[in-house]
Amino acid sequence: xxxxxKTPVGIDSFEKVRKHGFxxxxxxxxxxxxxxxxxxxxxxxxxxxxxxxxxxxxxKSFFEIGTDASLFDGLYISKNKELCEEYMGKxxxxxxxxxxxxGLCFEDAKYRLTELIGLEAERFDFLxxxxxxxxxxxxxxxxIIALHNGMNTMDENQLISSVQVLSQLLCKHxxxxxxxxxxxYDVPLDKAFLNGYYKEMVSLIRGLFGQALKSNDSxxxxxxxxxxRVSKESIFTGLNNFKVLSIMDTxxxxxxxxxxxxxxxxxxxxxxxxxLTEIKEWYNGYRFGNADIYCxxxxxxxxxxxxxxxxxxxxxxxxxxxxxxIVRRFIDKADTRTKDEIExxxxxxxxxxxxxxxxxxxxxxxxxxxxxxxLFTTGYLTQHGCTxxxxxxxxxxxxxxRNLFIKKIKEWFSDTSxxxxxxxxxxxxxxxxxxxxRIEQLFGDYxxxxxxxxxxxxxxxxxxxxxxxxxxxxxxxxxxxxxxSNAESGIGYSDILVEIPDNRTGVVxxxxxxxxxxxxxxxxRALEQIEEKRYVDKxxxxxxxxxxxxxxxxxxxxxxxVCGKADA
Numbered sequence: 372x373x374x375x376x377k378t379p380v381g382i383d384s385f386e387k388v389r390k391h392g393f394x395x396x397x398x399x400x401x402x403x404x405x406x407x408x409x410x411x412x413x414x415x416x417x418x419x420x421x422x423x424x425x426x427x428x429x430x431k432s433f434f435e436i437g438t439d440a441s442l443f444d445g446l447y448i449s450k451n452k453e454l455c456e457e458y459m460g461k462x463x464x465x466x467x468x469x470x471x472x473x474g475l476c477f478e479d480a481k482y483r484l485t486e487l488i489g490l491e492a493e494r495f496d497f498l499x500x501x502x503x504x505x506x507x508x509x510x511x512x513x514x515i516i517a518l519h520n521g522m523n524t525m526d527e528n529q530l531i532s533s534v535q536v537l538s539q540l541l542c543k544h545x546x547x548x549x550x551x552x553x554x555x556y557d558v559p560l561d562k563a564f565l566n567g568y569y570k571e572m573v574s575l576i577r578g579l580f581g582q583a584l585k586s587n588d589s590x591x592x593x594x595x596x597x598x599x600r601v602s603k604e605s606i607f608t609g610l611n612n613f614k615v616l617s618i619m620d621t622x623x624x625x626x627x628x629x630x631x632x633x634x635x636x637x638x639x640x641x642x643x644x645x646x647l648t649e650i651k652e653w654y655n656g657y658r659f660g661n662a663d664i665y666c667x668x669x670x671x672x673x674x675x676x677x678x679x680x681x682x683x684x685x686x687x688x689x690x691x692x693x694x695x696x697i698v699r700r701f702i703d704k705a706d707t708r709t710k711d712e713i714e715x716x717x718x719x720x721x722x723x724x725x726x727x728x729x730x731x732x733x734x735x736x737x738x739x740x741x742x743x744x745x746l747f748t749t750g751y752l753t754q755h756g757c758t759x760x761x762x763x764x765x766x767x768x769x770x771x772x773r774n775l776f777i778k779k780i781k782e783w784f785s786d787t788s789x790x791x792x793x794x795x796x797x798x799x800x801x802x803x804x805x806x807x808x809r810i811e812q813l814f815g816d817y818x819x820x821x822x823x824x825x826x827x828x829x830x831x832x833x834x835x836x837x838x839x840x841x842x843x844x845x846x847x848x849x850x851x852x853x854x855x856s857n858a859e860s861g862i863g864y865s866d867i868l869v870e871i872p873d874n875r876t877g878v879v880x881x882x883x884x885x886x887x888x889x890x891x892x893x894x895x896r897a898l899e900q901i902e903e904k905r906y907v908d909k910x911x912x913x914x915x916x917x918x919x920x921x922x923x924x925x926x927x928x929x930x931x932x933v934c935g936k937a938d939a
Contacts, residue, residue, distance in 0.1 A: 378675040383424040385432045389442045399448035401626040410614030414595045417627045418750025420668035423596040427554045435464040463541035468554035477568035489523040531578035542589035557597035564732035577606040602729040624660025653685040656768030690775040701742045702783045723762040784821045785844045795848040811932040818928045834884040838925040876917040877910030890924035890931035897922030898935045
């Protein structure tokens with residue numbers, strides 16, 4: 372009986388996937404399309420964790436001299452015998468992934484790049500003894516890999532020309548032009564922008580790419596991948612042989628990420644077909660060209676959990692794999708109109724926006740419109756076609772990303788509300804002082820100024836969770852109060868219990884969302900639930916002697932607060 376293939380969580384080496392029994396979704400048609408839609412320099416822009424690195428590894432394995440042809444046995448490309456005969460294993464390949472080029476200062480990041488290129492050059496150590504190279508050419512190769520006390524020694528001028536020099540040496544040694552693969556080309560620029568050395572990094576990358584890709588007679592073709600299409604004038608100056616294939620391009624639209632048929636086939640392989648609906652709800656919804664695409668990182672991670680626990684619930688795998696700072700920056704900059712647009716997005720609506728496909732990182736914060744473009748190109752929004760005036764219809768792609776927006780809104784609300792400690796103190800004290808009118812007024816002010824979940828958005832329970840989170844965050848301002856969320860109490864779970872040291876007072880809060888807008892009736896239901904479920908019992912067990920009960924109802928950006936009768 373054949374062993375079940377392993378799920379390739381975090382595996383981005385094509386050779387490892389194929390040799391060590393991992394499940395592989397066949398994307399080798401990408402090779403055929405690249406060769407039939409020839410471009411000397413090709414840039415693919417896709418969101419992070421959509422299979423860019425694995426595809427680049429696959430291309431390297433196919434084209435590189437000395438490749439193991441058996442890696443492609445049974446895959447789509449192996450059926451094209453003529454193409455394999457002409458191209459497989461016929462080229463020197465320089466393959467660089469720049470995702471690790473990072474540092475708090477420019478010198479640190481520059482060294483990471485120096486080290487990366489030095490290590491790639493060491494793969495071709497035969498050049499040091501090549502009879503086809505002159506002594507000077509061998510010296511130039513050795514200067515790329517030279518170490519002093521274990522550290523690479525290339526200076527900045529050598530670094531800028533290093534990839535070009537290496538391609539020239541490989542071309543001369545093999546008598547064959549070189550393929551250059553550069554994965555995550557824009558990561559060094561992103562890190563530089565965040566850490567304050569953007570101009571220096573732009574200059575370095577512009578020089579490196581200019582030397583390697585512009586008028587390089589040793590170049591067969593180059594492929595770059597990244598998240599953003601950085602302005603041509605920024606780092607691709609003078610590259611007239613440049614083809615950009617973005618998420619809006621119909622060419623290659625199914626080669627990054629998983630299609631519906633690929634997800635169905637993978638679920639069927641593992642006997643998990645019953646989970647298709649939830650995977651579609653959480654991880655589908657991206658529109659690349661004319662293709663509907665699932666996020667592969669999410670699908671693989673969730674299937675990996677389901678294999679060992681069929682009761683596993685979907686999680687925010689993709690959004691938890693980075694800090695998502697761009698979403699928070701967007702919310703921070705949002706004016707009243709933009710907040711309204713965010714509410715519409717969370718409710719499942721589309722909004723129409725002009726999208727700029729070419730930006731420089733230092734332009735991102737220049738306007739809220741630029742941030743719309745970045746959210747789209749980096750996978751936080753997706754498109755549903757163009758209007759007649761050229762604007763794109765944008766929406767949040769799936770439940771995972773909707774959760775992320777709500778999480779970031781809560782963080783933003785918490786941070787901004789804490790700036791007015793006097794108001795927060797008054798709000799919290801009103802609960803202790805049995806002042807429902809003041810609670811209602813202040814809570815209403817907070818709701819008016821935040822970004823809310825509209826009534827068409829999500830199930831009632833989810834809406835209640837949103838308002839519950841807002842209220843919980845506000846009450847958390849009182850450090851000497853013990854505030855518990857969804858605590859087991861009596862014969863159920865109360866929304867919020869608060870234990871106040873002063874006079875050993877316990878507060879029970881039950882929050883309801885008034886779907887029909889009748890907040891008074893919702894407050895009555897909340898107070899009835901407090902009595903029926905005996906939520907006060909837990910407070911009594913903890914030694915509280917005085918009890919205050921509140922029923923709170925919310926509807927859109929309004930609220931109603933009612934204080935229950937004291938215990939006899």
